[in-house]
Amino acid sequence: MKFAVLRFPGSNCDQDCIHALSTFPGTEADYVWHKDTSLGGADVVVVPGGFSYGDYLRTGSIARFSPIMKTVKEFAAAGGLVIGICNGFQILCESGLLPGALVRNRDLHFLCKHVYLRVEQTDTPFTNASTKGAVLNVPVAHGEGCYFADDETLKRLNAEGRVLVRYCDAQGQVSDASNPNGSKENIAGICNEGRNVFGLMPHPERACDPFLGSTDGSVIFQSLLNWPTSPLRKSAA
Amino acid sequence: MKAIVTVMPKPSVLDPQGAATAEAMKHLGLESVGRVRVGKSIEIELPGEPNEEKLHEIARDLLSNPVIEDYALEIVR
Amino acid sequence: MKAIVTVMPKPSVLDPQGAATAEAMKHLGLESVGRVRVGKSIEIELPGEPNEEKLHEIARDLLSNPVIEDYALEIVR
Amino acid sequence: MNEPAITPEIIAKHGLTPDEYERIQKILGRDPNFTELGVFSVMWSEHCSYKNSKPELRKFPTTGDTVLVKAGEENAGVIDVGDGWAVAFKMESHNHPSAVEPFQGAATGVGGIIRDIFTMGARPVFNLNSLRFGDIRGDSAEARTNRRLFAGVVSGIAHYGNCIGIPTIGGEVYFDESYSGNPLVNVFCLGVLKHEEIARGAASGIGNPVFYVGAETGRDGLAGAAFASRDLTEESKQDRPAVQVGDPFREKLLLEACLELLASGCVAGIQDMGAAGLTCSTCETASRGGTGVEIDLALVPKRETGMTPYETLLSESQERMLVIVKKGQEDSVRQIFEKWDLPYAEIGTVKDDGFMRVKENGVTVVEIPARSLADEAPIYNREVSEKNLPAPFDAATLPETDVTTALVSLMSHPSLASKRWVWRQYDHMVRLGATVLPGSDAAVFIVREANKILAATSDCNAIYCRLDPREGAKVAVAEAARNLACSGAVPLAVTDNLNFGNPHKPENFLMLREAVEGLAEACREFNTPVTGGNVSLYNESPNGTIDPTPTVGMVGQIADMKHVTTQAFKAAGDVILLLGNLGDEIGGSHYLKVVHGQKAGLPPRLDYATEKALHNGVREIIRKGLVQSAHDLSEGGIAVAVAESSLSAKPALGASIDLGSTGLRPDVALFNESQSRIIVSVTSENAAEAESVLKSLGVPVQRIGTVNSTGTLQIAADGKSYSWQLSDLETAWGETIGKLME
Ligand SMILES: Nc1ncnc2c1ncn2[C@@H]1O[C@H](COP(=O)(O)OP(=O)(O)O)[C@@H](O)[C@H]1O
Ligand SMILES: [Mg+2]
Secondary structure, rough: OOEEEEOOOOOOOHHHHHHHHHHHOOOEEEEEOOOOOOOOOOEEEEOOOOOOHOOOOOOOOHHOOOOOHHHHHHHHHHOOOEEOOOOHHHHHHHOOOOEEEOOOOOOOOEEEEEEEEOOOOOOOOOOOOOOOOOOOEEEEEEOEEEEOOHHHHHHHHHHHHOOOEEOOOOOOOOHHHHHOOOHHHOOOOOOOOOOEEEEOOOHHOOOHHHHHHHHHOOHHHOOOOHHHOOHHHHHHO | OEEEEEEEEEOOHHHHHHHHHHHHHHHHHHOOOOOEEEEEEEEEOOOOOOOOOHHHHHHHHHHOOOOOOOEEEEEOO | EEEEEEEEOOOOOOOHHHHHHHHHHHHHOOOOOOOOOOOOOEEEEEOOOHHHHHHHHHHHHHHHOOOOOOEEEEEOO | OOOOOOOOHHHHHHHHHHHHHHHHHHHOOOOOOOHHHHHHHHHHHHHOOOOOOOOHHHHOOOOOOOOOEOOOOOOOEEEEOOOOEEEEEEEEEEHHHHHHHHHHHHHHHHHHHHHHHOOOOEEEEEEEEEEEEEOOOOHHHHHHHHHHHHHHHHHHHHHHHHHHHHEEEEEEEEOOOOOOOEEEEEEEEEEEEEHOOOOOOOOOOOOOEEEEOOOOOOOOOOHHHHOOOOOOOOOOHHOOOHHHOOOOHHHHHHHHHHHHHHHHOOEEEEEEEEOOOOHHHHHHHHHHOEEEEEHHHHHHEEEEHHHHHHHHOOOOOOOOOEEOOOOOOOOHHHHHHHHOHHHHHEEEEEEEEOEEEEEOOOEEEEEEEEHHHHHHOOOOOOOOOOOOOOOOOOOOOOOOOHHHHHHHHHHHHOOOOOOHHHHOOOOOOOOOOOEEEEOOOOOOEEOOOOEEEEEHHHOHHHHHHHHOHHHHHHHHHHOOOHHEEEHOOOOEEEEEEOOOOOOOOOHHHHHHHHHHHHHHHHHHHHOOEEEEEEEOOOOOOOOOOOEEEEEEEEEEEOOOHHHHHOOOOOOOOEEEEOOOOOOOOOOOOOOHHHHHHOOOOOOOOOOOOHHHHHHHHHHHHHHHHHOEEEEEOOOOHHHHHHEEEEEEEOOEEEEEEEEEOOOHHHHHHHOOOOOOOOOEEEEEHHHHHHHHHHHHHOOOOOEEEEEEOOEEEEEEEEEEEEEEEEHHHHHHHOOOOHHHHH
């Protein structure tokens, strides 16, 4: 499977994503520069973390206007798989590929630590290798990761099963105490209506190596690799 | 010629910075303070006659995010 | 009653936000844009008669750092 | 041009003495003009010339088998780590700017040290930070100011490091009255490179073009180097433009562009513009290359209009580099800068006449022999006062103390409490290298491109240094090495940051000299050459001089992932061993300071042979796979160390300890800070083997207890037993700083 990892000026998890992907057999991953307009025939687009364009003004606000994002929008509209991690999630929201927005953390501080995520849906290209209710230990590292959407949008996201991961505790309980940043309904990651675009604040690429404390993030990448032959894909189609 | 765009968080969006600022103001002796909101002020120098329509477009698409913010545009001659 | 404090980077101080914003505006077709500066706008609701002196003190000591920023205080009745 | 006339007042305002002015006249054979005076003043400031500290710095060991680039030769030293790979690292202070504008002051400090590292051709891979503030407890105006400084500095470091994508993986923070209003902000960066990639900051190749790249020059940070070399007074707070604003995004572009540029082979020399900006970079590259450099200021990209030559030359705008390009390769260079959207300009050429010549639109405004400027600053041997050591502390003078509450007081003192609130604001996981996260003795980082495992730590106990600077400095080196040993690492080399008061005061200069000699001696003993560092003098606030703080940053290497060890207890039933003796030195301890309000007595003595045997011993049992956890004893003694190992486990693990019959007061037994001690935990099956290995290596060892899952910590000594609920200790230790800062 071929991955395109976007590189904006200020991206800083691009190399990490390439490294993490390289540990999965059957993957091929290349950088795509923000000024480019071609994805080079990739099957999956990864919008990595970092501070695109310095994250000045608003996170992701300037990246959305880059030439490559126009291509990514077309790619997504045609059903292509897109995953946005951290700053990548912010960019996808700003670009309108995902609803809602990410605002300043509740306690106003940047927060880097391991958190727990509960897998809410598995009928997607991003979570099919996991099980409903599974608890993943994955780090977050962001200052503006508090997910916000209006009530109507939240209702729709829930009704359509588009919240894929929520912050929880080690036992899988979703509570205010297990919410690291004040996100609405502990939302950590959502997908679009077509279920082919996924954004999440936590960093699965930082949890694919036993030396880094957890390998729970690999289930996300494994899901992408499994997708072409997944029985869930057929039922989704 | 100058344009000033003020971008404020929507009332429905949590503004922890505003809340923290209000708290700090109380500590500094302004007990009677009500709600405080923190937004952005963007000052744009414009050499020629401003294209107001374009400025509105930029304020809406770039300078603010309508999901969470409202903007106001003022032209100062 | 409301007080609005606008805090802007001093003219000689680097404003990377402003520079990045100007750049983006040009890309969006506002070629003629001059210098852009990004600051903060703080809206303070005040129930009673405002203590202007106190507000100035707060604007200077809490809301801005005079080393790199200037502030302006406006009272809206 | 309309420049102020040179008067004695103007000379004094530039921080130059009449003697120094005479020296300038002699060098030039004429009077300097105003711009030249400014150039001399920054280059001859302490910050750039080390005129007060150079004779002392010469005492450091700087050579060794692994040293590829020596301290002082270039921006940072370079150390071999094997297989053709090397590391460049250095520490730098941004104390004064941070006092005035904590967020930007700290942020630009990080930016500066990162530039120093990639200027060497190395890719920066991690940062450390060493911080000191006044007391942050209570509601006084002073405490509030200290909290504001602390919060601002931490978020400034976070802002710059996080944005540029270099993880901050370790550091230290202490709080003491002496730093009130004069915080210390020492930042460290390490980069990796291949031997053949080492870049030089020399202007070589007569006729080569000189390029400027990076942010446009503005009036910000005018003469910051001179500012850093003066006392912090109310007046200096008015030194408005001396504070710069950083742009980590620009620096990220600059970093990537420079590394790409260096890889392209177009570069003859490269130098960052740090303190003293264009001035320093031009005369230093010329001096190093034994050449001259001529530039025209009209060509320099500027952010503001109407800047005078004085302002342009002395500006300390951030995120700028000077690049000497191999003639004929200009176009490849331009292409790279354009790809990264960076402003650049060709501003001059390398000459053969040894002069730093600056023109503006063709008119010469500065003409100074580069070598005199960069390397011939006056050197001073300052007066020192007489040495006067305190007597050993007599514990009998202390009132009887309840050790149960004393441990809670210690654990909840901000200096000893967990720094979680700090490091969670730093992205410490980016680059997928931090295998031991903050919160253990040393940070451990996997450098994937080089397949090397590095460990790093920063240490300095300033109370010891205040009471006995020589011994305190030795202990700082020993503690750093001990932290590395506990993590399974062999020390490689050291960088240091000397934070002291005004050197014109003989008692301050004595402290500086003593500390340097102590550092130098200890670095020789531990076989860790000094690769570079920084001197920050004039750390005085209206409250007086800071406690002398010679911060030590030490880097080590771990041979195998299997050897990576942390301080956290691992499993109930494991046996706890004390390596080293029980100790009895209470002078200079945190117990005395925190519980009895005294910074007094003779601090603990260091014995090199004992200390080195200990490090070898712990490394040997780690290598043999016998160790579950290892933690060195430092502030707060054995009681605090055991509690930290308990609380660091996830979830926390209890311990039951019996120190046997010590013959000491219980507070002295539990909290003394004698050196050369480590606690390790081992499985019960491995305990006997670990003990016999240690004994064969001459390391005293005793079984003092076991790890358990009772949720309590129990310590017995001389038949009396004390106990604590782990949940209470966790509240005291884990939450104190967060609550204070809410
Ligand atoms: N400013 C900081 N930034 C990152 N980590 C820090 C900071 N201060 C302390 N730490 C981490 O907290 C742990 C304990 O620090 P410290 O008490 O200084 O350790 P020690 O006494 O073993 O040298 C270490 O892992 C250290 O790296
Ligand atoms: Mg230690």
